[in-house]
Amino acid sequence: MLRTFEQAALEAGRAIIEVFCNGCQVEMKADASPVTIADQEAERIILAHLERDFPEIPVIAEESVAAGKVPDVAGKPFFLVDPLDGTREFLDKRQEFTVNIAYVENGIPIAGIVYAPALGIAFSGERGSAEKLAIDENFAVVERKQIRVRKQPAESLALASFRHDSPETGLFLTRHAISKCSNIGSSLKFCLLAEGKADVYPRFTRTMEWDTAAGDAVLRAAGGSTVTMDGQPLIYGKTGAAADFDFANPNFVSWGGTAPVLEQA
Template sequence: MNIDIQKINAIAIEAGKAILEVYNDEQAASSVSYKSDNSPLTLADMRSNEVIVAGLEKAYPEIPVLSEESADVDCEVRKNWDYYWCVDPLDGTKEFINRNGEFTVNIALIHKDAPVLGVIYVPCKETLYYGDANGSFKQLTGEDAVQIKATEKPDDWVSVGSRSHADGSEAEYLSAFPVTEQLSAGSSLKFCLIAEGLAQIYYRKGPTMEWDTAAGHAIALQSGAIMQGINGEAFVYNKLSLRNPGFVCRVPFEGR
């Protein structure tokens, strides 16, 4: 599949602009509804989703789109997809509501059960991360893209965890690795920290959905990191249930 990742980058940036229009309007930003699972939904989620779906359907009409805001596609239909877009139009809705700027736009291309391309845009920082078979890159607005790589280290690892979803089992799991420092970050930014070598491990017991991880998975993978289930199993997509099991994203360690 021949995909021009720059077209996807442009769509993510446009979606980020739509989010910021809401974010910078205090009245609009404070308008929050809740889905059936009690997860928050903002006007920014919906506007970003409209931009992304329209952009992807125009650029690549032959590739179906699975988005958090339109995820009710029957598995009997999904299982026949060779390629599809996996989209989170606003990852880190709680960060958006809390106004800490740590929210992202996530777009990934899935081939069968694996992500092969990922784009993450951070609207408040005007920072773009993306990765495909050519490697992973970071680009600030108005600057050239710079290739990024996960940093393998024998010791003094930095772990990164969720700002909004900390888990008590994290310390026990991380004790098997040479972690000496811990950071917290919102949304898919945790994958970006791994990909650019600022952290070496991200453990998450759950829960997450496929659109939460797909873009970050692709970027981390193409930077040289590993993404797997907590017990070392393959971490796959287009499952019967779109809910993910626990996972760890990390750099290689002593042959593992």
């Protein structure tokens, strides 16, 4: 499965970089988030790969959902796809945008890939094994390295969203005596935890499942964890909640290791 993910992500990344270099028009979706031809073309490429190799597995993909195409995934394994996570970074010519593909089984992200084409790196993980990949200018993998979360240090490094920080994040860091925090965009935050370069990522603003599933899969495969504020593992395939949108995440905290017992706000 990861082979298909890798091929799809690399091909999608090539299409994204072409648009990144040449520029494009921007449209706004109903939720006021931007979308470009790069998002749409990357999703088309990824869906073609998944439908070819796994035609029986439904796909929840960001742009398809925005267009009203939402297959029934209740009680089924399914894919989650964010073809271009960090569209605002992409438009601002920042390099932290990513391609994200994940496989979910019984509510758990089992396998995933996060590819940052402008940075020439990717992270993949599946069932207890995670890798960091180096990608060359021809969009080929030139190096693979096993990665693992680090032992929690005496002074933890936290990660926060570049664009979606919140007062709750500051309160969380204070309660847990964490003084060091770095801001970064997209799902790369999960990957920095997975490769042992940071320790915790609290998120108190809105995310959707396609934003987090691939990075979460990599993190869990590397020995990390993602939990809700009651200490339970973050699950996927959340639908039918009257108070929220389908596939919306609650607040969560990702850890580079086993999650400690969280203090409640």
